[in-house]
Amino acid sequence: MNTGSNDPGEVAMATDKAEAMTDGARDERGLGSKAPDFIKARRALHLSWQVGVFVIGLAVVAAGIVMLPLPGPGWVVIFAGMAIWATEFVWAQLVLRWTKRKVTEAAQRALDPRVRRRNIILTSAGLAVVGVLAGIYLWKFGLVMPWKIKDQ
Template sequence: MNTESNGGPESAEGDAGPAEQPLGSRAPHFIKRSRPLHLSWQVGVFLVGLAVVVGGVIMLPLPGPGWVVIFAGMAIWATEFVWAQLVLRWAKRKVTEAAQKALDPKVRRRNIILIGIGLAIVVALLAVYVWKFGFAMPWSVGE
């Protein structure tokens, strides 16, 4: 079939979105030719990606961009492994859907109303506290 000769199937409808890259290894051609070299390449990519993902997981409870580093490790794995490419495509799709949903006027209106109600509750609670105890701090109320 000619649809796969240039790297993957093309859409006949002419999508407005960017074409997704075909799944599979992105190793250089000379590495893919030799099975032992390609296997060594895959092991190296896996270990580097694993180190980056573990670093990201360590950064989750510590200061640092944990999720960004985890997705960077996934991107490293995606250069070689189809499963990582599928996970990244799924994550990109979900982020895009969430961004589109957040821009929906109904959702924005609902979120603004909920934030307003939450702020009103916080202000009311603070007003009751100040009315009852004055400007005393909570740890010195009993004194």
């Protein structure tokens, strides 16, 4: 189709072709290396770039794993490391897409009024059980502050 054409048949074909391309390439768009072209043009440079991205991403993911039991935003740091990997590796891009899809689905489920009502009921029941158990413990053993414990 040239820019001066007003033929409706050509416009329809171009629209159909664009729609087919976006449908087929929806999962394919954005996959692959995001390295600058001058780096991708040289195999050795691109390989060393990928090794550097992998090592940096690995360090960030490892720091996130360490932060899981320790204070710190562990999951956020892990996903940041995955995002670093996703600049170079297709598998990391696919994992991030899958994770984003699952988080979006979970957020939509959490906004469902029936699920919210169920979660509130379960939380209330759990707090009631914990309260009853704490009351039984205090009734049976009493409350002794650590600074009032006598050495025996």
